[in-house]
Amino acid sequence: xxxxxxxxxxxxxxxxxxxxxxxxRTATTSQSAQAAHIPGSRLAKSVVVHHExxxxxxxxxxxxxxxxxxxxxxxxxxxxxxxxxxxxSLFSDCDIGAVPPIGxxxxxxxxxDESLGDASDVYFEGGDHKTLVHVTGPNFRSLMKDAQIARxxxxx
Numbered sequence: 001x002x003x004x005x006x007x008x009x010x011x012x013x014x015x016x017x018x019x020x021x022x023x024x025r026t027a028t029t030s031q032s033a034q035a036a037h038i039p040g041s042r043l044a045k046s047v048v049v050h051h052e053x054x055x056x057x058x059x060x061x062x063x064x065x066x067x068x069x070x071x072x073x074x075x076x077x078x079x080x081x082x083x084x085x086x087x088x089s090l091f092s093d094c095d096i097g098a099v100p101p102i103g104x105x106x107x108x109x110x111x112x113d114e115s116l117g118d119a120s121d122v123y124f125e126g127g128d129h130k131t132l133v134h135v136t137g138p139n140f141r142s143l144m145k146d147a148q149i150a151r152x153x154x155x156x
Contacts, residue, residue, distance in 0.1 A: 004127025010105030029062035064153035
């Protein structure tokens, strides 16, 4: 598969150069990093959380875990993990578990962990379990220009 249509259209509309990295089918972002031979610290993992008025995409390195209580404090909202059904309806052209971190392509606000802020290259799921999208760090930060940036994750 190529990357998800909404994602591809959004990146093209922003004028961002990217390439894709094919790998064998994986079940987790950590496995994707291994399969694609890239550092997990440069693979952006997306976690969809819900609150009383909508959704937010929390984006962290694949090597990190989200601190939900810290995220709740930052957003001043009660948060929970979105169900597979909720994720499917928001990211209808993506496989479950292969959600790209580019929330604006799907009208979902993004909160970006600051640990991704100075990466020279960033990789992320393209919408399936066999394709990663690769962009330069500056281009990733450009795609994330409207994201709230904060520290809300840690290494396990």
